[in-house]
Amino acid sequence: MKIVVCVKQVAVLGDEVEFTDDARDVDPDFLDASLNEWDSYATEEALRIRENAGSDGDEIVVVSVGDGDVEPAMRRCLAMGADRATRIDHSGSRDPITIARLLAPVVNAESPDLVFCGVQSSDAVQAATGTALAELLDLARVAVVTRIELDTGARRATVHRELEGGLVDVTEVDTPALLTIQTGINQPRYATLRAIKQAEQEPIQVVAAGEEGEPAYRVRRMFAPPKGEGAELLDGSAADIARRIAGIVQERLK
Amino acid sequence: MARDPKYDILFEPIQLGPKTMKNRFYQIPHCNGFGSEKPLSQAYFRAMKAEGGYGACCTEYCSISPESDDTHRVSARLWDDEDVKNLSVMCEMLHEHGALAAAELWYGGPHAPCMESRSVPRGPSQIPSDFEYLTYAKEMDKDDIREVQQLYVDAAIRAREAGFDIVYVYGSHSYLPQQFLTPYYNKRTDEYGGSFENRARFWRETIEQVREAVGDDTAIAVRMSCDMFMGDAGTQLERDCLPFVELCDEIVDVWDINVSGISEWGEDATPSRFYPSGRLLPWQEAVKKVAKKPVLGVGRFTSPDLMVDAINSGKLDIIATCRPSISDPFLPKKIDEGRLDDIRECIGCNICISRWEIGGPPVICTQNATAGEEYRRGWHPEKFDTAENADNDVLVVGAGPAGMECAMILGKRGMRRVHLVEVADDMGGIMRWIPQLPGLGEWARVVNYRKIQIDKLRNVEFIPGTTLDANGVKEYGAEIVVIATGGYWVGDGLNGCTHDTIPGADASQPWCLTPEQIMRDGKDVPGARVVVIDNDGYFMGVSLAEKLASEGKKVTLMTHLGHIAPYMHFTLEAPNQHRKLHKLGVDIVTSHMPSRIEQGAVVATHVFDEDGHEQTWEADAVVLVTQRRSNEALYRELKDSVGFDTLRGEGITACYRIGDCEAPRLIADCVFSGHRLAREIDSENPEVPKPFIRERRVIERELAAV
Numbered sequence: 001m002k003i004v005v006c007v008k009q010v011a012v013l014g015d016e017v018e019f020t021d022d023a024r025d026v027d028p029d030f031l032d033a034s035l036n037e038w039d040s041y042a043t044e045e046a047l048r049i050r051e052n053a054g055s056d057g058d059e060i061v062v063v064s065v066g067d068g069d070v071e072p073a074m075r076r077c078l079a080m081g082a083d084r085a086t087r088i089d090h091s092g093s094r095d096p097i098t099i100a101r102l103l104a105p106v107v108n109a110e111s112p113d114l115v116f117c118g119v120q121s122s123d124a125v126q127a128a129t130g131t132a133l134a135e136l137l138d139l140a141r142v143a144v145v146t147r148i149e150l151d152t153g154a155r156r157a158t159v160h161r162e163l164e165g166g167l168v169d170v171t172e173v174d175t176p177a178l179l180t181i182q183t184g185i186n187q188p189r190y191a192t193l194r195a196i197k198q199a200e201q202e203p204i205q206v207v208a209a210g211e212e213g214e215p216a217y218r219v220r221r222m223f224a225p226p227k228g229e230g231a232e233l234l235d236g237s238a239a240d241i242a243r244r245i246a247g248i249v250q251e252r253l254k
Numbered sequence: 255m256a257r258d259p260k261y262d263i264l265f266e267p268i269q270l271g272p273k274t275m276k277n278r279f280y281q282i283p284h285c286n287g288f289g290s291e292k293p294l295s296q297a298y299f300r301a302m303k304a305e306g307g308y309g310a311c312c313t314e315y316c317s318i319s320p321e322s323d324d325t326h327r328v329s330a331r332l333w334d335d336e337d338v339k340n341l342s343v344m345c346e347m348l349h350e351h352g353a354l355a356a357a358e359l360w361y362g363g364p365h366a367p368c369m370e371s372r373s374v375p376r377g378p379s380q381i382p383s384d385f386e387y388l389t390y391a392k393e394m395d396k397d398d399i400r401e402v403q404q405l406y407v408d409a410a411i412r413a414r415e416a417g418f419d420i421v422y423v424y425g426s427h428s429y430l431p432q433q434f435l436t437p438y439y440n441k442r443t444d445e446y447g448g449s450f451e452n453r454a455r456f457w458r459e460t461i462e463q464v465r466e467a468v469g470d471d472t473a474i475a476v477r478m479s480c481d482m483f484m485g486d487a488g489t490q491l492e493r494d495c496l497p498f499v500e501l502c503d504e505i506v507d508v509w510d511i512n513v514s515g516i517s518e519w520g521e522d523a524t525p526s527r528f529y530p531s532g533r534l535l536p537w538q539e540a541v542k543k544v545a546k547k548p549v550l551g552v553g554r555f556t557s558p559d560l561m562v563d564a565i566n567s568g569k570l571d572i573i574a575t576c577r578p579s580i581s582d583p584f585l586p587k588k589i590d591e592g593r594l595d596d597i598r599e600c601i602g603c604n605i606c607i608s609r610w611e612i613g614g615p616p617v618i619c620t621q622n623a624t625a626g627e628e629y630r631r632g633w634h635p636e637k638f639d640t641a642e643n644a645d646n647d648v649l650v651v652g653a654g655p656a657g658m659e660c661a662m663i664l665g666k667r668g669m670r671r672v673h674l675v676e677v678a679d680d681m682g683g684i685m686r687w688i689p690q691l692p693g694l695g696e697w698a699r700v701v702n703y704r705k706i707q708i709d710k711l712r713n714v715e716f717i718p719g720t721t722l723d724a725n726g727v728k729e730y731g732a733e734i735v736v737i738a739t740g741g742y743w744v745g746d747g748l749n750g751c752t753h754d755t756i757p758g759a760d761a762s763q764p765w766c767l768t769p770e771q772i773m774r775d776g777k778d779v780p781g782a783r784v785v786v787i788d789n790d791g792y793f794m795g796v797s798l799a800e801k802l803a804s805e806g807k808k809v810t811l812m813t814h815l816g817h818i819a820p821y822m823h824f825t826l827e828a829p830n831q832h833r834k835l836h837k838l839g840v841d842i843v844t845s846h847m848p849s850r851i852e853q854g855a856v857v858a859t860h861v862f863d864e865d866g867h868e869q870t871w872e873a874d875a876v877v878l879v880t881q882r883r884s885n886e887a888l889y890r891e892l893k894d895s896v897g898f899d900t901l902r903g904e905g906i907t908a909c910y911r912i913g914d915c916e917a918p919r920l921i922a923d924c925v926f927s928g929h930r931l932a933r934e935i936d937s938e939n940p941e942v943p944k945p946f947i948r949e950r951r952v953i954e955r956e957l958a959a960v
């Protein structure tokens with residue numbers, strides 16, 4: 001069995017934010033980087049499936065899109081226990097449709113049994129890459145997965161999806177399939193210093209990006225929203241404040 | 255990041271008589287154990303606060319004469335020209351940072367035991383001190399009054415010569431001028447006693463004379479306690495203090511307003527256990543309403559919002575801080591730079607004050623391991639050299655106070671990777687449950703500050719919920735290993751009194767409990783009658799007694815010591831803790847040590863009873879606060895079973911232990927231990943602290959000539 005995990009190195013905001021001169025992006029000086037939180041759960045889930053239901057020859061392949069700077073996130077997945085990593089060399093548009101287009105041929109060439117993506121990335125929060133990739137690969141797609149019971153013999157998985165309001169949708173899907181993995185599905189393992197060091201020595205396969213096509217959107221401007229006005233601070237005892245709030249809410253509901 | 259404009263008022267200059275203070279941050283007089291005789295430690299300690307943005311920094315109480323000698327405690331002194339030279343270093347360094355320097359001129363009267371000078375202090379009346387045993391003053395006649403006032407004048411001139419911008423005529427904490435003002439101390443029937451005018455006369459005359467001598471270019475500060483909490487006998491706000499402010503406002507440049515006398519000055523230097531920030535504001539506001547001159551005062555302020563509110567609401571003009579300035583000398587700068595989550599907030603434990611009360615050791619701080627180490631170890635609270643061995647990875651096992659501090663400082667020193675591995679699901683160790691003891695909530699700041707800092711450090715990773723055995727450590731892949739696995743309260747009654755276990759003590763029984771079992775593990779305390787056995791002497795026994803009594807148990811607190819929690823006398827927590835336990839009906843049994851424990855009873859004898867008569871206390875549950883031991887199993891396994899040679903073969907070049915894991919200690923000392931190792935991780939032998947500079951006189955001569 002082979003599982004491909006598509007991961008992203010996300011940007012992490014510090015205390016302060018400034019934008020680039022063209023106001024289309026955050027100045028990279030104000031950003032840190034890390035492995036997207038959802039992708040660490042996806043990687044962990046792949047590792048657990050291999051540990052619990054796997055057999056010899058199973059392989060977990062990490063794929064990411066970006067320049068050499070995104071490799072630390074991929075190496076974090078290798079340190080957790082992924083077998084190998086492929087980076088699709090790209091430094092242009094990062095919209096999810098473009099990323100899915102670049103991922104599709106590389107993932108397809110792996111002929112995986114399962115493809116995992118995180119539900120979303122913590123920096124862009126589009127939650128679109130996984131779904132777009134499933135469409136391009138013509139794979140069945142299950143989103144926001146919180147539990148996977150895999151029947152390898154029957155090439156079928158029973159999957160729990162998280163819905164609004166705490167509802168759970170239990171669904172069956174034939175593999176190969178693409179699942180977008182929700183946080184909380186497991187507790188991602190930590191990599192020891194030894195594993196981190198070993199992962200640093202492992203080669204990362206770099207492949208040229210294919211045709212990226214037209215981006216799905218273009219960033220026109222980024223800016224901090226103007227400060228709102230009219231905030232009112234309530235003073236007094238908890239009971240006074242509660243009464244005032246109740247009054248304000250009743251007033252606004254009219 | 256820029257300062258939030260709502261804090262601008264804190265950075266507005268203010269005029270103090272002839273001097274301009276650049277902002278509203280004022281380090282109130284407080285002790286540090288350095289005085290005039292460790293002048294460089296003194297200067298570097300105060301200057302760190304000036305570097306951190308304080309607009310003015312004071313000496314501690316500064317004795318004006320050998321007849322006001324507080325030895326065994328350490329005060330500054332301005333007795334002679336040599337003292338002038340020594341304290342001038344502090345003034346120079348403060349001035350370099352644009353801060354004003356203030357000397358708190360002090361005459362203790364009957365409170366000064368004069369153990370070094372062997373002089374005799376003078377006082378308004380001959381009644382022994384309520385603070386210092388066996389100390390009497392000579393009752394002052396008119397000549398004495400003139401002479402002592404001249405001592406103030408001479409010391410003020412020396413202070414100006416040393417470079418001080420502000421001189422105090424210090425009364426608060428029941429010292430001489432306030433003694434004259436207070437019927438409790440002043441029983442005189444001449445024109446210096448009796449009516450308010452008479453009781454105020456000594457202080458007013460002294461201020462006048464000091465002002466006459468140095469007031470043209472030196473600001474005159476008066477520190478006054480506005481309530482001694484002793485009814486008619488003590489100083490009272492309406493009767494004494496507000497009239498005094500009106501009487502002297504013209505000749506004073508700044509009022510420093512607090513409360514309490516010396517014997518219960520925990521009402522002023524309030525432990526967080528009993529009081530929140532800003533507890534003195536009602537008195538400060540009352541003075542502010544009548545004073546035309548600026549009013550400053552303490553309140554253990556760490557929040558800039560509370561500071562701004564105190565100024566905007568007309569309660570204070572200047573924010574004075576003592577303990578928050580020890581905990582974070584860079585408090586003003588961090589507010590100025592909008593780095594509020596970098597502020598190392600005082601927890602109000604008063605471990606700093608305990609050192610003065612003990613009588614002499616350098617100041618320490620639970621939050622700031624560099625406090626007092628500025629000169630002698632060269633530590634700067636905000637600056638960290640990259641370690642020479644920064645290309646190493648470090649594994650720190652255990653995220654209690656020592657482990658957190660060590661990992662944080664190693665991160666700040668630029669170690670390649672630091673992994674802080676913890677068994678529990680979050681950081682804190684014992685500091686996850688100690689703040690849940692009654693009144694100790696603010697102590698959680700020890701964890702919160704470090705958690706935020708560690709989160710910001712990209713080279714430090716926190717790994718929760720992970721247990722490492724010796725093999726796990728060996729295989730982990732670190733070059734340097736630090737074991738910080740803490741300690742535990744013993745369950746067999748082993749103790750520092752008998753140096754033996756207590757027969758029958760067994761915390762595996764449901765009726766016998768340790769502090770961790772109650773606070774961390776949620777073990778049920780059965781029945782209604784509880785005996786807490788305290789051989790520790792600090793906060794744990796009394797806190798558990800208070801907690802259980804508040805939950806409705808009938809609690810007996812038994813200790814072999816002469817007092818319960820004697821260390822809390824040093825932290826100024828004792829009086830109010832006694833009141834609380836008394837109110838809760840806790841039965842206090844001192845000087846008794848259990849000879850055995852059985853289910854349902856504790857059998858004890860008086861420690862001075864040579865015949866060993868036994869007395870029995872019925873008990874449904876027994877809480878053992880007898881002693882702690884190190885959690886050293888992992889360290890012993892690494893050293894004794896695996897062996898350091900084997901570890902070296904695995905690429906682990908060093909294995910250290912810090913904090914309680916080495917030997918149980920104060921939380922402040924755990925933090926220090928982690929900090930010290932991280933500061934010296936690249937020294938020749940990090941296990942052994944590097945020598946620190948000892949300020950002392952060294953005799954230069956040939957040894958052979960002795």
